[in-house]
Amino acid sequence: MKLLKLISLFKKQTVLVVGDAMVDKFIWGKAARISPEAPVLIVEVTKETEVLGGAANVANNIMALGGRAFIVSAIGDDVTGKSLIEMLSKKNINCDYLVCSPHRPTIIKTRIIAASQQVVRVDKEVKGVFERSIELKIIKNIKEVIPKANAVIISDYGKGVVSLTVLKKTIAFAKKYKIPVTVDPKTDHFKKYKKVTTMTPNEKEAVEGMRLKNIKSEEDISVLGKKILKTLGSNSVVITRGEKGMTLVEPNNKITNIPARAKEVYDVTGAGDTVISTMTLALAAKASLLSAAEIANFAAGIVVGKLGTATTSPQELEYVVKDFYSK
Secondary structure (H helix, E strand, C coil), rough: HHHHHHHHHHHCCEEEEEEEEEEEEEEEEEEEECCCCCEEEEEEEEEEEEEEEEEEHHHHHHHCCCCEEEEEEECCCCCHHHHHHHHHHHCCCEEECCEECCCEEEEEEEEEEEHHHEEEEEECCCCCCCCCHHCCCCCCHHHHHHHHEEEEECCCCCCCCCCHHHHHHHHHHHHHHCEEEECCCCCHHHHHCCCCCECCCCCCHHHHCCCCCCCCHHHHHHHHHHHHHHHCCCCEEEEEEHHHHHHEEEECCCCECCCCCCCCCCCCCCHHHHHHHHHHHHHHHHCHHHHHHHHHHHHHHHHHHCCCCCCCCHHHHHHHHHHCCCC
């Protein structure tokens, strides 16, 4: 089966991730009563955990799926930054190309979870383009490491690492080495991701990125995908659509709807990271766009069935693929 063969090739792939690395912190507890001070829950904390987030979670997904990952990003000179480096190192993710900014904190998103439900999220960050010296170091590091990669992921969370200059340089470097370049996009930069191999916006990002309205029917989605391709000149676009699965749009009006594979949905946190990671590993292994999208769809179905920022493994992926096709 071609998808199983594809999974077996993941271990031979090296992916460069360029984007906004961050820490995802989870505060777990029990919500027993309402505060007398305000109409809010009192959460009694039982434990606290930290995991890799943003572009760092994309790199983590690559490693979990059996590949090798390099990451180029910017972090702060702070405790959170040290924690991020420590977590990356434990996952055997190369940290040599991280750039330290003395003027910006490392991004941390704190989610408070009670009774298996996210109650509130608190973000500590400073947005905006980094100073020129940091931007130049980021570009230098990308240029230095990209010859070692079989593919590149631009993981843009809109926090500042993926400036327009960094974006253009990264795409140009990938084209020079003739390797796939994929994008997990942000609305602000949507029309700037020119000539990429594929991008994986969710439906909301695709609609807002193209400044369209009244997207309701399947035909509307097809028209939306075609407009994205025409605007960007990209090889394809994969619009992720939650319980409706994915829509792959390729040139010459080739449109494929892939049904969702999730059995149960507990938490969509990090699902987009899993989609872009799996799809890029598949493309690095010379898969067709359709096969890459199909295997990414299976991977997304696994991680949304887990609570928190999750990953999946080759073994899990092989199991669900075999299970699906045996029926």
